[in-house]
Amino acid sequence: MKRVVELIGPPLLVLLIVVGLWSLAVRVLGLPAFVLPGPARVFETAIVESERLTTGFRNTLIASTVGLAAATLVGVFGAVILSTSRVLERALYPWAVVLQTVPAVAVAPLFVLWVGPGLVSVVLVAFIIAVFPILANTLMGLVSTDPALIDLLRMQGAGRVAIFRKIRLPNSLPYFFTGMRISAGLAVIGTIVGEMVVGRGGAEAGLGYYVVFSATQLKTDFVFATIIVSTALGIAFFLAMVGLSSLVMGRWHESELRLDR
Amino acid sequence: MVAASEIRADPVRVSIRDLEKRFSQDVVALRGIDLDVEEGEFVSLVGPSGCGKSTLLRLVAGLDHPTSGKVARPGIDDVPGSVGFVFQDAHLLPWRTARRNVELLLEIQNIPGEERRRRAQEALARVGLEGFEDAYPRQLSGGMKMRVSLARTLVLDPQLFLLDEPFGALDEITREKLNDDFLELTRSSGLTTLFVTHSVTEAVYLSTRVVVISDRPGTVVDEIPVPFTERHRGLRNTPEFVKTCAVVSETLYRGMGER
Numbered sequence A: 001m002k003r004v005v006e007l008i009g010p011p012l013l014v015l016l017i018v019v020g021l022w023s024l025a026v027r028v029l030g031l032p033a034f035v036l037p038g039p040a041r042v043f044e045t046a047i048v049e050s051e052r053l054t055t056g057f058r059n060t061l062i063a064s065t066v067g068l069a070a071a072t073l074v075g076v077f078g079a080v081i082l083s084t085s086r087v088l089e090r091a092l093y094p095w096a097v098v099l100q101t102v103p104a105v106a107v108a109p110l111f112v113l114w115v116g117p118g119l120v121s122v123v124l125v126a127f128i129i130a131v132f133p134i135l136a137n138t139l140m141g142l143v144s145t146d147p148a149l150i151d152l153l154r155m156q157g158a159g160r161v162a163i164f165r166k167i168r169l170p171n172s173l174p175y176f177f178t179g180m181r182i183s184a185g186l187a188v189i190g191t192i193v194g195e196m197v198v199g200r201g202g203a204e205a206g207l208g209y210y211v212v213f214s215a216t217q218l219k220t221d222f223v224f225a226t227i228i229v230s231t232a233l234g235i236a237f238f239l240a241m242v243g244l245s246s247l248v249m250g251r252w253h254e255s256e257l258r259l260d261r
Numbered sequence B: 001m002v003a004a005s006e007i008r009a010d011p012v013r014v015s016i017r018d019l020e021k022r023f024s025q026d027v028v029a030l031r032g033i034d035l036d037v038e039e040g041e042f043v044s045l046v047g048p049s050g051c052g053k054s055t056l057l058r059l060v061a062g063l064d065h066p067t068s069g070k071v072a073r074p075g076i077d078d079v080p081g082s083v084g085f086v087f088q089d090a091h092l093l094p095w096r097t098a099r100r101n102v103e104l105l106l107e108i109q110n111i112p113g114e115e116r117r118r119r120a121q122e123a124l125a126r127v128g129l130e131g132f133e134d135a136y137p138r139q140l141s142g143g144m145k146m147r148v149s150l151a152r153t154l155v156l157d158p159q160l161f162l163l164d165e166p167f168g169a170l171d172e173i174t175r176e177k178l179n180d181d182f183l184e185l186t187r188s189s190g191l192t193t194l195f196v197t198h199s200v201t202e203a204v205y206l207s208t209r210v211v212v213i214s215d216r217p218g219t220v221v222d223e224i225p226v227p228f229t230e231r232h233r234g235l236r237n238t239p240e241f242v243k244t245c246a247v248v249s250e251t252l253y254r255g256m257g258e259r
Helices: A002-029 A037-050 A052-085 A088-102 A102-116 A120-145 A148-154 A160-198 A207-216 A220-249 B051-060 B098-108 B113-126 B140-156 B170-186 B201-207 B232-238 B239-257
Strands: B010-022 B028-038 B042-046 B068-072 B083-086 B160-165 B193-199 B209-213 B218-223
Touching: A002 A037, A002 A148, A037 A052, A037 A220, A037 B160, A052 A088, A052 A120, A052 A160, A052 A207, A052 A220, A088 A120, A088 B160, A088 B218, A102 A120, A120 A160, A120 B218, A148 A160, A148 B083, A148 B098, A160 A207, A160 B042, A160 B098, A220 B193, B010 B193, B028 B051, B028 B193, B042 B051, B042 B201, B051 B083, B051 B160, B083 B140, B098 B113, B098 B170, B113 B140, B140 B170, B170 B201, B193 B232, B201 B232, B201 B239, B209 B239, B232 B239
Parallel strands: B042 B193, B042 B209, B083 B160, B160 B193
Antiparallel strands: B010 B028, B010 B068, B209 B218
C-alpha cells in the first residue's frame, strides 16, 4: 500500500495542481467556454456525451488493437527476415527508415482513396505509424548478440536455427518490448489521425472523428473530453505493454528489477 | 626428431605444425608454431598481450582457420562436445537460471530433458555451486558466474579443455581459490587442458608445461616443463616455484625483445 501511494501520489498531486490552475485561470480570465472550458464543464459534457464517447472509445480501441497487432506481426517478422542477411538488411532497412519519415497524415487520404473510408484505412494509418519502432528495436536485439555465445554454440555443431532460438530470439526480447512501448502509444495516435481523415461518423465513429466533429461545431468542451479519453486509452495501451514485458522478463531483466534508488 | 611424436606413449590430443595466421598482408598474428599437447597434460600459453595466444586457442578450437600449416585434434576432430571452450568472461544467458545455462550446450546435442537436468545438477555440484541451480546470473558474484561457465563446459565431458584467460577478470583471492578448485577438477577427470593466461604465476601453478609465445608475430620462444607434482597454497612461496616463475619471466622478456 505504501508503495502504491509513493508511486501514484506525486503525479496525482501534479494533476490536481494543474486542474486547479486551469479552473482558476478560466474563472479569473473570464474566457468563453468555446475557447477554454473549465474542468468542471468538461466533466459535465463527458457525462452527457458518455454514449458517444463510449462508442468512440470502443471503435478507437478496436482499430488501435488491430493496428498494433498488425505492426507487431509485420515488425517482428520483418526484423527476423532482415536479421538473417546482411545484404537484405542493407538493401531494405534504409527504405524502412524513409517510410518511417513519410508523414502518416499526408498518406492517410491515399488509403481512403484506395481502400475506402472505413476501418481498414484507419488501421492502415495506425499500422504505418506503429510498425517502425517494433521493427527497428527487434532487429537491433536480434543482431546485437554476444559473439562468444554464438562461437560456443557453433563449436557444438549448432546451426542457424538453434542459434536463433537459443540466443538471438530471447536476446531480442528487451529490445522488442522497448519497441512495443513506443508503438503502443503511436498506434492510438495513428488511429485517431486515421479517424480524423476518414471521417466516418455514427456507429463507426472513433475518438478522432469526434475531435473533428465537435471542433467544427465549437463544442470545445466535447473536444477536451475526447482528448482526455484518447489520452487515457494511450496510457492504457502503454501500461498493458509494461505489464506484458514484466510478465515475460520479470525474473531476469534489469529493467524489471525493483532496484532501490 | 620428426618422428618423436609418433613414438610417444601418450596419444597426442592437439598437434600444431608450422602454423601461420595472417589477418592481412601486413598483420601476421602467428608464425611457425609447432606444438603438441598430450592426453592429460595441462599446457599454458603465456605471452605479452596482443601476441596471438588467444588467436592460437581459437585456431585449436576450430573457431578460425590457419592461413597455412596444420592444426589437428587426433581422434576428437568433428566429435561434438569433445572440445570445451571457456572465455575470459562468463558469457552466461541472463534469461536462464544457472542450471538452465549449464544445460544450454546439452540442448544443442539433443539430450533429453531429464538427463540434461541431472547432468547439469552434477556439473554445478562439481564446481561447488550446489544450491544455486535456480539463481539467475545477476544474482551471482563474478567468481560464481565463472564457475557456472566452467560447469557449462564440464557438463559436456570434453576430451580437450580450452580456456582463454578464464580467471583474468577476477580478484586475486577468488582467482587463487578457483585455481585450486579447477586443478582438482582437471586432475580428477584427467582432462587435457590448453590454458591461455598472461599471469606467469598462474601458468606455473596450474600447468605441467608452460609455452611462452613471443610478441607479434607470435612464435614459440621456449617450452618450460613444470617440475611439481603436488599443488598447495604454500607452493607459490617455495624457492623452486619462484625460480620456475623467474625462468618463465626471463623467457617472456626474451620473446619481447626478439621482434
